[in-house]
Amino acid sequence: MRTEKDILGEVSIPADALYGVHAVRARDNFDNQVKFPLEWFRACGNVKLACYRTVRKLLKALDKEHPEMKAHLRIPDEQTLGAMEAAATAIASGDYFEYFIVPGTQGGAGTSINLNVNEIIANAALLALGKKPGDYKYVDPIEWANIYQSTNDVIPTALTLASMQLLTELEVVISRTRLKVEELETRHHNTLRIGYTQMQEAVPTTFGQLFSTYSEALSRDLWRVSKGFERIKLVNLGGGAIGTGIAIPQFFIMEVVPALKRITSLPVTQSENLADATSNMDKWVEVHATLKAHAVNLEKIVTDLRLLASGTGYSKEIELPTQQVGSSIMPGKVNPVIPEYVISSAHRIYANDQKIATLSSKGCLELNAYLPEIGVAMLESLRLLISMNRAFENKMLSGIRVYEEAARRKLFNSPAVATALSPLIGYNQAAELAKQMKKEEQNIFEANDTLGIIEPKKLKTLMEPGNLLKKGFTVSDIKELL
Secondary structure (H helix, E strand, O other): OEEEEEOOEEEEEOOOOOOOHHHHHHHHHOOOOOOOOHHHHHHHHHHHHHHHHHHHHHHHHHHHHOHHHHHHOOOOOHHHHHHHHHHHHHHHOOOOHHHOOOOOOOOOOOHHHHHHHHHHHHHHHHHHOOOOOOOOOOOOOOOOOOOOOOHHHHHHHHHHHHHHHHHHHHHHHHHHHHHHHHHHHHHOOOOEEEEEEOOEEEEEEEHHHHHHHHHHHHHHHHHHHHHHHHHHOEEOOOOOOOOOOOOOOHHHHHHHHHHHHHHHOOOOEEOOOHHHHHHOOHHHHHHHHHHHHHHHHHHHHHHHHHHHOOOOOOOOOEEOOOOOEOOOOOOOOEOOHHHHHHHHHHHHHHHHHHHHHHHHHOOEOOEOOOHHHHHHHHHHHHHHHHHHHHHHHHHOHHHOEEOHHHHHHHHHOOHHHHHHHHHHHHHHHHHHHHHHHHHHOOOHHHHHHHHOOOOHHHHHHHOOHHHHOOOOOOHHHHHHHO
8 A cells, every 4th residue: 555645635546556545535435336438538638638749849839949948848758658658549548547537426516527537647657657646746747747737628628629529429329320221211112101290190101201200300400410519629729727728738728638639630610719618618518419319319310210110000000129038037028128228318318408407507606517517418428329329220221121911901091091082082982982992891992892882993093002102282283194
């Protein structure tokens, strides 16, 4: 064991641990199992790396123009900077995550996050320099690892990076989902089925038309997600505690975000109003609202398909792929687990949306203390949407089966199909046909044979997909059938 101390006293820490006193206090204070997002941790590594490279650039500028000032500025030497850069690079790759012990739900506006990362960087650098963890006279977690930084600009900037990376992944999976839906739309362009309003049989339509509505919704989702980068790209790195840049060299403020952009290749931009970017969280409210919209569309789609595949009607129109046993007592039962997973996840996202909105409004004056919880919710929603799309595409859409003949038969057995005849025979006679179909359980052709309302050959023509699916009718259409 080793002993570390802060202004509150001493704490015992395992000798080889790369975390320190600040992380231990946070872990003990916030006794919960909400895991801090790995993506955010890795993004902290990239932000720290940008800071250290900017400090190195500052050193070179001083050597060239003001060498006499190096002794008056508290800047680590190049060897120490190199060791910290290596540690930050390792964090950006996901290394040392086992030493990040601060939970996701916490107090302190993210100070514990920053301090835990600083301790890991300092101790990893110490090991690289041949020293022992905790020997902070050589590499200090705050003096060196946190040089020219504040929790209040490092941690929200890292959240922006993590969100952008997940948004990129989300774009890809939505595109794949949409492509799969478009394939189904094309394949079933003329596959007839009944359209429903208020869960009641209404008018003829096709599976192609149904899938086209899903495709359009996913296209809007993809467009909204693509705009998310623009909405969150402004960061406050370089602004320090409240965005005023206090105690930070102007050189660092000007150079650190370009350095970050070079490292990540992400479209981050330094805000022109660093105080605003530090104080206000509305960008997360806006972007998460678009994520919620996508969750809404996914829930609507899987709910529709689950209903059409359910055993509650007299005939199934589609069948979903079987994924796992559905009961411990009912042999052969298979449940629609993928739609249920998507729906459950969607409601988690709705809850996160409410959380992000309310906590963003709880910002006080120059800072929002609830950024950690906002970030945890944001990243969880992004991960859930990525997972939902993958499950939907791979486990549901890829194996969905449409019962074309059953759907067609169901349409012609439904009184709803009589609506297609009203332009030719009028509402009242169409109603008579529908009544006959219902009373005698006859299909449209049988009912017409009984009543003799329309010539059978004309009826057959009217019931062809090209006529049933025509958008509106013309006088010429009616004239041809007279």
